[in-house]
Amino acid sequence: MSDAQLETILEHIRLSRRFDFRNYKRATLKRRVERRMIARKCKTLKEYLDLLVVEPPELEVLICEMFINVTAFFRDEELWRTLERNVIPGLVRDRRPHQEIRVWCAGCATGQEAYSIAMLIAEALGPELKGTELKVFATDVDLRALSVARRGIYNEHQLEPVSLPLRERWFVPVAEGFQLRKEIRRSVVFGINNLVSDAPISRLDLLICRNVFIYFDAELQTRVLSRFHYALRRDALLVLGKSELIPQAAEIFQPLDLARRIYRKQHIEGMLSVPERDPPPAHSPPPTTALPNQETPVLNQIHRDVLSVLPVPVIATAPDGTVALWNKCAAALWGKTEAQVVGKKLAGLGLVGLSGDLVVKKSVRVREGRSESEVSEGAIRVPGQSGSNALSIEVTALKDGGRVVVGLLYVAHDVTIMRGLQGDLKQANENLTGSSDKLRTSNEELQSSNQELETTNEELQSANEELQTTNEELQSTNEELETTNEELQSANEELDATNRELASRTEEMHRLALYQRTIIRSLSAAVVVIDTAGRITAWNLAAERLLGLAESEALGQFLWNLHVPALNRSLVANVRKSIAAKRALRIDDVRYELATGGEGHATLAAVPLIDGTVVLGAVILFEDTTRASLLGSENLRLKAHGQKPAKAPAPQAKKSAKTKTPKKKPMAARRKPRR
Ligand SMILES: C[S@@+](CC[C@H](N)C(=O)[O-])C[C@H]1O[C@@H](n2cnc3c(N)ncnc32)[C@H](O)[C@@H]1O
Numbered sequence: 001m002s003d004a005q006l007e008t009i010l011e012h013i014r015l016s017r018r019f020d021f022r023n024y025k026r027a028t029l030k031r032r033v034e035r036r037m038i039a040r041k042c043k044t045l046k047e048y049l050d051l052l053v054v055e056p057p058e059l060e061v062l063i064c065e066m067f068i069n070v071t072a073f074f075r076d077e078e079l080w081r082t083l084e085r086n087v088i089p090g091l092v093r094d095r096r097p098h099q100e101i102r103v104w105c106a107g108c109a110t111g112q113e114a115y116s117i118a119m120l121i122a123e124a125l126g127p128e129l130k131g132t133e134l135k136v137f138a139t140d141v142d143l144r145a146l147s148v149a150r151r152g153i154y155n156e157h158q159l160e161p162v163s164l165p166l167r168e169r170w171f172v173p174v175a176e177g178f179q180l181r182k183e184i185r186r187s188v189v190f191g192i193n194n195l196v197s198d199a200p201i202s203r204l205d206l207l208i209c210r211n212v213f214i215y216f217d218a219e220l221q222t223r224v225l226s227r228f229h230y231a232l233r234r235d236a237l238l239v240l241g242k243s244e245l246i247p248q249a250a251e252i253f254q255p256l257d258l259a260r261r262i263y264r265k266q267h268i269e270g271m272l273s274v275p276e277r278d279p280p281p282a283h284s285p286p287p288t289t290a291l292p293n294q295e296t297p298v299l300n301q302i303h304r305d306v307l308s309v310l311p312v313p314v315i316a317t318a319p320d321g322t323v324a325l326w327n328k329c330a331a332a333l334w335g336k337t338e339a340q341v342v343g344k345k346l347a348g349l350g351l352v353g354l355s356g357d358l359v360v361k362k363s364v365r366v367r368e369g370r371s372e373s374e375v376s377e378g379a380i381r382v383p384g385q386s387g388s389n390a391l392s393i394e395v396t397a398l399k400d401g402g403r404v405v406v407g408l409l410y411v412a413h414d415v416t417i418m419r420g421l422q423g424d425l426k427q428a429n430e431n432l433t434g435s436s437d438k439l440r441t442s443n444e445e446l447q448s449s450n451q452e453l454e455t456t457n458e459e460l461q462s463a464n465e466e467l468q469t470t471n472e473e474l475q476s477t478n479e480e481l482e483t484t485n486e487e488l489q490s491a492n493e494e495l496d497a498t499n500r501e502l503a504s505r506t507e508e509m510h511r512l513a514l515y516q517r518t519i520i521r522s523l524s525a526a527v528v529v530i531d532t533a534g535r536i537t538a539w540n541l542a543a544e545r546l547l548g549l550a551e552s553e554a555l556g557q558f559l560w561n562l563h564v565p566a567l568n569r570s571l572v573a574n575v576r577k578s579i580a581a582k583r584a585l586r587i588d589d590v591r592y593e594l595a596t597g598g599e600g601h602a603t604l605a606a607v608p609l610i611d612g613t614v615v616l617g618a619v620i621l622f623e624d625t626t627r628a629s630l631l632g633s634e635n636l637r638l639k640a641h642g643q644k645p646a647k648a649p650a651p652q653a654k655k656s657a658k659t660k661t662p663k664k665k666p667m668a669a670r671r672k673p674r675r
Pocket of ligand 1: 067075110113140142194196211444
């Protein structure tokens, strides 16, 4: 991915989400974009940019990725030990009565750092916590991280760095893990704050901002640092943590613990002004102005000889700037003999590499005792050498025994090699800083990936457990189903058997019914069966013949309503009465009108059909006895005349004219119901 492509994404974020990543280190941002491209399977940045446009939630995910909110309770144990032992006790001890303790945890991510400091201060306050206004302002730009922080609920794994006593004192178990107690949550105030653009929180006693500057470039670091300077009370402390390597911090703040990057707000007026120096000592003698000639007591011959042979260029002047000594090296460097310069004003010589500033302003400061020494840098071309040599010329005062300034001494050092080495060193340092920055950010990213992996792992584990549970449930449901199936099968078999039995019984019943019907139909006596209501359910052939009504016409009729000549009204009434009384009835010698005309004799029997106590109906038998009656009366008559009685006729004997059964079909008129 090219820088220009990354800028396109940053611009898109700036315009659509109003968050400015322009002063963030590019390498980190690039890696985060690449991670998202891999996650979303985008092969080119163009593809990913298109995705960002059509899928706004992806932009949120990318921004969150860019914030890298890795954090932990008491992250960097050593620093927290220092805070606990050397910083917090002073914070608690030195607070003025009724003054609140104000701490700012900037870039707090999911809150662990803010709660860590709150717990330590609460521990240091002990019972005084109740009466103390403790305010830990915890801010971040990542809203999602802040909402996690606000809940103050963490899992067992996240609590690992918290010591057991702190856990027991400040956490309560809840459904999702462990929640910080109200006392701590009340003292931590979470809020959204962009360190780059929002106003800082002020009047602070302590400001903690760790692992945030590593993402900023040098310009942004300086900008945010100056805001922090403003935010702190006098003498208040700034904690950046060992990951932050910000050279400017030591210029703006007074370093207290450089390894852990703990600083104090300096007593200075104006942010970046040079610290005040001690005024010159009161007993300093007034500066002298005269070095009359070369033979001063200070610059005696011995000194001259020593200075002359020194292997560096040396110039001595009177306090007014008149050259008093010019050694051989100076002559070689500037190409002027002693005679050409001694007695002349140094400022008037126009020596290359010797700046006017040093000769005039800085020399005055040294001469007047306002400065011990001054230095100026310059360059000079040395004949026979390529390029120019770097010079560092230092001016110091020449004093006599009574500390009177009797002259000024200029010593020139050729620092070409040193400058080269310094340049190399600077470059090496920058490379080192860059590499260590990269290492740190990669570390952070690794940690964040690690956390993501752990979370994914946990989610996978819980999904696995859920699957296992579902599997178990399915298995047991399966077993239940199998059992039910077996039960159903055996019920089915039983039903089959019952069905078969029912079928055979039904068949048997049909057979019996057929027998019964055939028997009833073939009886010579008329058989009429009625149900409890008197409705006719059976009517045999003899009934058709004797009572003069076809079976199809009789079935379903009420016996009581039938108009059958053989069954007169009183006879039917008798039958009805005895059946109602569950009694059997027999009437011999019933006289009835034959269907063919004439009078017939019959015997009527009515028997109720009773099953236990339940009346099912009745059977009425109507047997024609006309021939038997005739025979009886014939016998009586023969007896009376002393003759042999006649034999009773065989049942199938020829019918007499009087007992002949009707040949014709019964007439419909006979079916007229009784009223
Ligand atoms: C690596 S975390 C550091 C968390 C915590 N300070 C620690 O060291 O454990 C960096 C945090 O800085 C936040 N951050 C990044 N840029 C920010 C900005 N401009 N203003 C405020 N917070 C910012 C991120 O959202 C992230 O939560």
